[in-house]
Amino acid sequence: MTSTNSATSATPTWPTQHDLNDLQGDVVLGMPKRTEDFIFFNIQNANAFKHSLKLLIPSITTTAQIQKLRQDISDHKRAGATGLIQCVGINIAFSNQGLKKLGIMDDLNDPSFDAGQLASAKALGDEGTTDSSGSFTPNWLSAFKSEIDGIILIAGESRASVLQGTNKVDHIFGETIREVLKVTGQVRPGKEKGHEHFGFLDGISSPAIDALTGHLPGQIVVPPGVLVCGTTGDVDIQRPAWATNGSFLVYRHFNQLVPEFKKFLEDNPLEFPAIPAKQGSELLGARLFGRWPSGAPIELAPTHDDPALAADKQRNNNFDFSQDPLDQTKCPFAAHIRKANPRADLDKFGPTALTQHMLVRQSIAFGPEVAPDEAQSHKTRQDRGLAFVCYQSNAGWANTKNFPPKTINGTAYQSGFDPIIGQNNGAPRQTDGLQPKNSNAETTLPLDFIVSKGGQYFFSPSISALQTKFSA
Ligand code: HEM
Structure with missing residues (x-):
């Protein structure tokens, strides 16, 4: 028996061209980047926000656009061309609180998302203090302990491109949002490119969705539903139809104690x-x-x-x-x-x-390289770490x-x-x-x-959901 509910009628043909135009570009393929701004925001006025979002939707980067951009980048490299292709990608996602503020009461059926990350800080093992009543407060950045309704991700090959994207977002949303926190990520310089701050190359292993990414030897092939809600292999078929082609975005803000880590290795060969x-x-x-x-x-x-x-x-x-x-x-x-x-x-x-x-x-690294005084004293004096981002269907x-x-x-x-x-x-x-x-x-x-400094769970809706449910 077939069903008309798109959450249950997932077909093995995913992704169609519609799906590629519907899925935000960061989810599976990732927006190419040398630098990225993460704007954590609070919605000031739901109706005005919905109108602004309508204006932003044409600028939200889709998977189809990233597919084309990645092809252009690889052609550019193969041709031996120098310099980077200019690019800017914009994506958006919402916390459970953000959904509720926009009047979206449907249950996405994910208890962690529903409760928000702050509620699981202790279970995540994060550092913090417990008061006499037993209530736990993590040592997070205060922004992550305050109300965050959503996140805007702006990625590009240069600061100039990202700034262009940020200006566009600022111009469209104006006073309808308040910026709670901006995190700027930056790929590390020179031969450390692609390496996280401890010095290890990152981003090597990733699950493959055969019909979208193909796969290399040893890569784990997953059905699309592991990463993209409402598609084949998504174990949760209770979610509303509009969640199809959406994905949960987990953000974790990790400080890395690089001089201390290096000293630990040095002392314990x-x-x-x-x-x-x-x-x-x-x-x-x-x-x-x-x-x-x-x-x-x-x-x-x-x-x-x-x-x-x-x-x-x-x-x-x-x-x-x-x-x-x-x-x-x-x-x-x-x-x-x-x-x-x-x-x-x-x-x-x-x-x-x-x-x-x-x-x-x-994910992307943030913060400066280790300074000579930090290396000499084996003590971190400036914040650096990983703006950790991952996507999955739960x-x-x-x-x-x-x-x-x-x-x-x-x-x-x-x-x-x-x-x-x-x-x-x-x-x-x-x-x-x-x-x-x-x-x-x-x-x-x-x-x-x-050291975890906080984070939040978000949902990255499809472009069609943004059009029909999130904007006006
Ligand atoms: C500051 C924090 C973190 C650092 C420095 C870090 C670093 C790395 C590095 C260097 C790799 C090897 C490169 C690769 O296989 O792609 C890796 C792999 C991986 N990391 Fe992390 N990571 C961090 C946090 C996390 C968190 C919070 C998770 C979530 C569970 C995670 C999940 C993974 C996964 C799934 C892989 C690939 C494993 C595989 O398929 O073989 N990482 N990470």
């Missing part, structure tokens, strides 16, 4: 026969992430960095931990990339155990110590915190698998290398 301490420090960093700074996966290069492997897209993602199911000699179970994407570790739980939790990341979040689930010699095994992003409300964190010679030994990490 892993012992390996006949390798100098410096290399032992690099190995420790690689085992925390599961990849070397170049991006080479330690599952394939367990003892030395391998920049050629890192640069080879046919190989740099082509591993699944199946050679190493109960042994952490090559890659710790809790290494950041293994926690975030356990690959074959979840095979025994069925085909959807892994794919259901996949997400696509579109906004739930995990900080689970016994994940990926392992049973060794009949006993459930706790692999401990993700040493990069796992949070224990500021207390020391236990993690396993760091030492290749004694891989099940426990290590206590004395400090958090990243």
Whole structure:
């Protein structure tokens, strides 16, 4: 039996040209960027806002436009042309509070989104204080503790392009919104391009939707519904039809303590026969992430960095931990990339155990490079970190110590915190698998290398929903 409800009539032909014009451009393909502004806003007057939004819609960047832009960029590179193609992308998303303010009372059926991120700050492990009545207040930027109705993302190849986008947005919305916070992201300079502030290449592994992105060896192929609501594979069919071609956007604002992280590596080189301490420090960093700074996966290069492997897209993602199911000699179970994407570790739980939790990341670094006085004193004095953005068809979040689930010699095994992003409300964190010679030994990490400064859960509606539900 077929249904006329678009949330349940998802067809395997997604995406049609309509879908490509309907899905906002950042969701799956990501807006190309060297810099990006995130404007967190509060709606001042719902009716006036709706009128303004109508004027902005033609400037909201679609997936079809990003597909074309990405093709142009790759043609430009292949032709050996110099300089960057000028571009500006604009997307918009709303918090649950923003939806309600606009009179949209439909239930998107996602408890995390409904409650807002502040409500889950303690469960996320963020640092904060608990008062005598037991109420928890995280040490977040005050903006994230105040009312945020939505986020506007403006990305471009240069500050000038982003500024052009920001001016357009300011001009259209005027007094109908109040800016609560603006975060400016910036790709790191020179050979650090694409590397997050600890120095590791980011954005290598991402789930693929075959009909839209194709896939490289080792890339996990997911049905579109894992990332895009109301399409094939979305496990939630209760959502309103207008949610189709929308996606949940999770924003997390992470400060990174770079000098402290580097000092931790320096002070704790892993012992390996006949390798100098410096290399032992690099190995420790690689085992925390599961990849070397170049991006080479330690599952394939367990003892030395391998920049050629890192640069080879046919190989740099082509591993699944199946050679190493109960042994952490090559890659710790809790290494950041293994926690975030356990690959074959979840095979025994069925085909959807892994794919259901996949997400696509579109983050960018913020803040300055480490200054000489910070490096010398091993102390962070200026805020820097990652403006973490990811999209998925459900906004739930995990900080689970016994994940990926392992049973060794009949006993459930706790692999401990993700040493990069796992949070224990500021207390020391236990993690396993760091030492290749004694891989099940426990290590206590004395400090958090990243500090959450807040965030929010948003919904990035389709262009058609923006036209019919959000604007007037
Ligand atoms: C400041 C915080 C973070 C830093 C510095 C960071 C850094 C990295 C790096 C360097 C990689 C390897 C490159 C790649 O595989 O693309 C990576 C992968 C990944 N990260 Fe993070 N990350 C952070 C936060 C997060 C958070 C909060 C999540 C959410 C769960 C997350 C999820 C992932 C995923 C899914 C992968 C890909 C794993 C794979 O498919 O192999 N990251 N991250």
